[in-house]
Amino acid sequence: MTDLQITTPVPTVGSSTAVVDDDTRGAAGLTAKNVACWFGTKKVLEGVGLVACWFGTKKVLEGVGLDMAPGQVTALIGPSGCGKSTFLRTLNRMHELVPGATLAGEILINGVDIYRGAIPVTDVRRRIGMVFQKPNPFPAMTVAENVVSGLKLSGLKVTKSEREDLIESCLTKAGLWNEVKNRLGDPGRALSGGQQQRLCIARSLAVSPQVLLMDEPCSALDPTSTRRIEQTISEISESVTIVIVTHNMQQAQRVSDRCAFFLAAENEPGRIIEEGPTKDIFTNPRDSRTEDYVNGRFG
Amino acid sequence: MALTLRRRRATEVTTDEKIRIRSVESIDVTVMIGSAISSFALTQLLYETFLPLSGALGYIVVWYALFLAISWIAVRELRGTVRAKDHLARVVVWSGASLAIVPLVLIVLYVIGKGYHALRPQFFTQDQRYVGALSDATEGGGSHAIIGTIQQVGIASLIAVPLGITTAVYLNEVKGRLAKPLRTVVDAMSAVPSIVAGLFIYAAWILALGNQQTGLAGSLALSVLFLPTVTRTAEVVLRLVPGGLREASLALGGTEWRTTSRVVLPTSRSGLVTAVILGVARVIGETAPLILTVGGAFIMNWNPLSGKQDSLPFFVFRLIRFPQESQIARAWTGALVLMILVLVLFVIARAIGGRGPDHIGRLKKWRLQRKGLA
Numbered sequence: 001m002t003d004l005q006i007t008t009p010v011p012t013v014g015s016s017t018a019v020v021d022d023d024t025r026g027a028a029g030l031t032a033k034n035v036a037c038w039f040g041t042k043k044v045l046e047g048v049g050l051v052a053c054w055f056g057t058k059k060v061l062e063g064v065g066l067d068m069a070p071g072q073v074t075a076l077i078g079p080s081g082c083g084k085s086t087f088l089r090t091l092n093r094m095h096e097l098v099p100g101a102t103l104a105g106e107i108l109i110n111g112v113d114i115y116r117g118a119i120p121v122t123d124v125r126r127r128i129g130m131v132f133q134k135p136n137p138f139p140a141m142t143v144a145e146n147v148v149s150g151l152k153l154s155g156l157k158v159t160k161s162e163r164e165d166l167i168e169s170c171l172t173k174a175g176l177w178n179e180v181k182n183r184l185g186d187p188g189r190a191l192s193g194g195q196q197q198r199l200c201i202a203r204s205l206a207v208s209p210q211v212l213l214m215d216e217p218c219s220a221l222d223p224t225s226t227r228r229i230e231q232t233i234s235e236i237s238e239s240v241t242i243v244i245v246t247h248n249m250q251q252a253q254r255v256s257d258r259c260a261f262f263l264a265a266e267n268e269p270g271r272i273i274e275e276g277p278t279k280d281i282f283t284n285p286r287d288s289r290t291e292d293y294v295n296g297r298f299g
Numbered sequence: 300m301a302l303t304l305r306r307r308r309a310t311e312v313t314t315d316e317k318i319r320i321r322s323v324e325s326i327d328v329t330v331m332i333g334s335a336i337s338s339f340a341l342t343q344l345l346y347e348t349f350l351p352l353s354g355a356l357g358y359i360v361v362w363y364a365l366f367l368a369i370s371w372i373a374v375r376e377l378r379g380t381v382r383a384k385d386h387l388a389r390v391v392v393w394s395g396a397s398l399a400i401v402p403l404v405l406i407v408l409y410v411i412g413k414g415y416h417a418l419r420p421q422f423f424t425q426d427q428r429y430v431g432a433l434s435d436a437t438e439g440g441g442s443h444a445i446i447g448t449i450q451q452v453g454i455a456s457l458i459a460v461p462l463g464i465t466t467a468v469y470l471n472e473v474k475g476r477l478a479k480p481l482r483t484v485v486d487a488m489s490a491v492p493s494i495v496a497g498l499f500i501y502a503a504w505i506l507a508l509g510n511q512q513t514g515l516a517g518s519l520a521l522s523v524l525f526l527p528t529v530t531r532t533a534e535v536v537l538r539l540v541p542g543g544l545r546e547a548s549l550a551l552g553g554t555e556w557r558t559t560s561r562v563v564l565p566t567s568r569s570g571l572v573t574a575v576i577l578g579v580a581r582v583i584g585e586t587a588p589l590i591l592t593v594g595g596a597f598i599m600n601w602n603p604l605s606g607k608q609d610s611l612p613f614f615v616f617r618l619i620r621f622p623q624e625s626q627i628a629r630a631w632t633g634a635l636v637l638m639i640l641v642l643v644l645f646v647i648a649r650a651i652g653g654r655g656p657d658h659i660g661r662l663k664k665w666r667l668q669r670k671g672l673a
Contacts, residue, residue, distance in 0.1 A: 094550060126552025136543040140565035140656040144672040152561055153553030160671045167672075185667060187657040200547070207551060 064105075064272050066260055068211070073233060073242040075252040075278065078262030079293070083270030084245045087262070088213050091243065092128035093121050109210070126154050129209035133216045135196035137188030137203070144184040146199055147171060150207035166206055174202035175232045194225020201232060205240070212236070214244040218251065230255050249294055253282055261290045327386070330377065334370035341365050363394070407638070414635030417628045422636065427597040436628035443599040444614035444633060447514060448640065450603045451593065451610055452583050454518035455525050460575055462522075463529030464564075467574075470530075471537040472559050482534075489527035496523040497588030505592070512594035514603030517610065520588035529578040536570030537563060565656065572652035576645055583641055586612040611637040 064087055068074045076084040089095040090103055093114060107114050114124045137146045147167045151158055158166065167184070171177040176198040180191065191199060197217060204212055214233075218226040233242060233255050246252050252259055259281040264270035274281060274290045285291045292298055342362040346352050367390065375383035422440035430439035466485065470478050500520040504510050540563050548558040564571070589595075594607030595617060611633050618630035654660070659667075 092550065094546065097546065097549065122552045122554055125550055130547075130550035132543060132547065132550075134543055136541070136547045138544060138547070138562055138566070140562070140568070142659065142667060142672060145667070148672070149548075149561070150551035150553075153548055153551050153557045155554075155557065164671045184672070185659065185664065187659060189657055203547075203551065 064262075064270070066272065066275060068241055068243055069258070070241050071238055072257040073237050073244060073255050074258045074260065075256035076243065076245045076260050076262060077247075077249070077252050077293070078270070078273075079264075079298070080247075081270075082262040082264040084262050085215050086270075088130075088215055088243060088245050091211070091213055092125050092130055094125070094130065122154060126150070126207045127209055128211040128213060129204035129207065131197070131200050131204055131212065131214045131217045133219055135193055135200055135220065137191070137196050137199050139187065139189050141188055142185050143180050143188055143191065143199060146188040147202050147206050149203060154207060156207075170202040170206045171199075173205055173232070173236055174198045175228055175235070176202060192225075194221045194228060197221060197225065197229060198232060201229070201236075205236065209240060211241045211243065214242065216245050216247060219247065226251070249282075249296070253278060261285075261287075261293060263289060263293070326377065327374075330370060330373045330386075334366055334373055338362055338365035338369050341369075367391075410631065410634050410638060413628075413631035414633075417625075417632040418635060422629075422632055426599045428599075430597075432623060434625060436625040436632075438625075439629070441609075441611065441614055441629065441633050441636060443596060444609040444611045445636060445640070446599065446601065447517075447593065447596075447603075447608040447610040448583065448612075448637070451514050451517045451521060451589070451608070452579060454515060454603060455521035455582060456575065456579060458518065458522040459525035459529055459578060463526050463574070463578070464533050464571060466526075466530045467533035467537055468559055468564075470534050472555070472563060485527050485530050488523070489531060491523065491527075492587075493524055493585050494587040494591075496520050497591040499523065500588070501591040511605065512592060512607050513605055514593055514600070514608040517589045517593035517608065518603065520592045521582040521585060524585060524588065525578045525582050528581045529574050532574035532577050533571055536567045536574060539570065540566050567656075568652050569655055572648050576648050579644060579648075580641065583644075584612050584637065586616045589613050590616075611640070 064083075066074070066087075076088065078084050086095060091107060095101050095103055103115075106116075109119075109124070109127065112119060114128075119127075137143075138149055141149055144167050147170050148158075148163055150156075151163075151166075168177060168181075171180060176195060179195060180186075180199075183190070188196065188199060197220075201212075201217075218229055221229070230251065233244070236242070244252075244255065256278045258276065259278045260275040261273045261281060262270050263273045274285060274287045276286075281290060282294050285294065339362060342358060342365055345361065346358060352358075367387065370390065371383055371387055374386045378386075417436040419437050419440075421437070422442070423445065424442055425438075425440035426443040427439050427441075466481070469475060470482055470485075497520045500516055500523070504516050504519055505512060510516060544562050544566060545558055548562045549555075553561070589610050590613060593610060593613065595613050596607045596609045600606045600608050615630045615633040615637070618626045618633065621627060621630075
């Protein structure tokens with residue numbers, strides 16, 4: 001119940017970690033080069049080959065490859081329209097929800113392809129959670145219901161005491177417990193914007209994801225709430241691999257271990273220009289375009 | 300008056316008197332009354348002295364036009380052009396709204412005036428079994444028609460509401476390959492004249508399949524009319540659910556079905572209730588399809604599955620053409636009871652599901668507390 005600390009580990013719900021890495025068969029079309037992500041000491045997300053994405057006939061990403069190491073925070077930076085969000089959404093198969101969207105390449109979680117593999121798409125999305133730009137708690141649910149909504153939606157059964165523990169531990173991890181412990185029965189949308197976003201983070205954590213994707217999670221928030229969410233990110237990054245898209249250079253520097261700079265030339269698909277430890281990207285970039293961007297000279 | 304206004308503006312504002320934006324000041328009222336009187340006088344002059352005109356409608360139109368012109372000039376002189384435009388728009392909108400509401404109020408008042416005479420408790424408890432040609436309007440009642448209407452509309456909603464909402468889910472959530480042709484079919488269905496719906500059930504259900512005229516046959520005819528209304532409204536309501544909620548649900552590992560049943564439908568609950576209300580409103584006053592299908596009856600028939608039934612609109616339709624005053628009075632009472640029934644049903648529907656998705660009712664709170672979620 002102490003503030004801002006991970007007091008209890010999230011109980012492993014159902015078989016979320018057991019449904020792993022069975023098979024890598026099947027077929028799909030995304031191209032990712034060296035996309036990789038790790039979890040603990042295990043390799044969690046890895047792409048070999050080229051990730052390319054299309055909307056209709058328009059190619060928006062080409063030859064993207066990235067290693068996202070386990071327990072690390074990877075920031076994706078770059079100007080608007082360069083395919084950061086698209087790339088992020090390929091990582092948990094949200095890209096394919098856009099009508100006409102296709103992709104090619106490989107994305108591997110623990111060495112298993114999430115597109116061609118035998119992991120059901122719902123399991124992929126549960127293991128690779130997502131926090132969106134706009135806070136989107138479910139309006140028809142209370143704060144507490146929102147936290148455990150993932151269990152209901154993916155059909156996992158828990159006992160009442162497990163559920164109560166999960167609500168408390170997830171809200172604590174998201175740095176929200178002290179603020180809402182007396183308001184668990186309020187509708188999710190009764191909270192402030194920053195609280196709603198942390199509620200969404202807690203909701204994502206409740207299904208014990210191995211990776212958490214964040215698409216500009218602070219862009220709609222004030223500096224104080226942003227600070228709280230950054231704190232939350234650094235607290236949970238030990239147990240969850242985080243990939244975050246941000247337009248805020250300071251934020252990228254503050255929260256991330258590694259950074260990938262995306263850029264799309266006019267009428268060309270987006271590419272990763274440079275990728276490496278955050279410190280190097282910001283202080284000693286290899287590419288002049290990276291230097292220009294991180295110093296605010298364009299974008 | 301204008302002078303005091305100007306003076307008030309000149310002095311410094313020291314008190315925390317609230318600024319009343321868009322408030323109607325007494326000067327506005329004075330101008331309106333003055334304009335009304337002078338335009339009335341001018342119209343009177345035109346009609347009685349100068350022009351060879353007559354007729355009430357033209358008189359009112361001329362009076363209204365003159366009122367607009369005079370008050371426009373008066374307000375412009377006193378308060379400036381912006382205020383005058385404001386005033387003109389306000390008057391036109393208000394008079395237009397009143398023009399639309401007046402007939403509505405008149406209908407309601409007319410039905411109440413005609414129908415309250417025979418509206419006694421026995422109207423809800425008795426049928427027409429012992430009603431003779433010379434019985435007073437306060438003898439006998441329309442309970443058989445009330446029960447018939449409730450049963451027929453109830454069965455029709457049992458058929459049409461699940462089917463309509465499922466169709467809307469298919470059109471908007473599943474977005475299957477047949478969505479486009481299906482939408483065209485629903486649109487075409489909503490244009491079907493109600494008598495055709497009755498004829499269809501009469502031909503397909505009663506003649507071809509050899510069933511009797513029953514309450515159920517009436518319900519089938521009503522559900523043909525009910526279905527497109529519910530489907531179209533529900534589809535619009537589902538479209539209003541933000542796409543971000545669906546994405547959030549899918550990103551948590553939810554299946555499409557659970558996303559729809561646990562997120563989309565609960566979020567749009569109050570809109571779906573509106574869809575049902577609109578559907579009920581569409582069919583509860585229908586007479587034409589019932590003439591062919593329920594057959595009509597003067598005595599109570601509790602069983603919608605066998606034997607002829609009555610319904611309130613049909614009851615009104617038959618009784619209003621009787622020569623006896625008492626039957627005509629009963630028909631008006633039937634119309635009044637139909638209106639009351641609609642009102643009661645809508646109030647109940649709003650109370651059950653009318654609040655927004657954020658509202659947590661007592662029942663839900665109790666359920667949540669039991670599960671440890673509140």
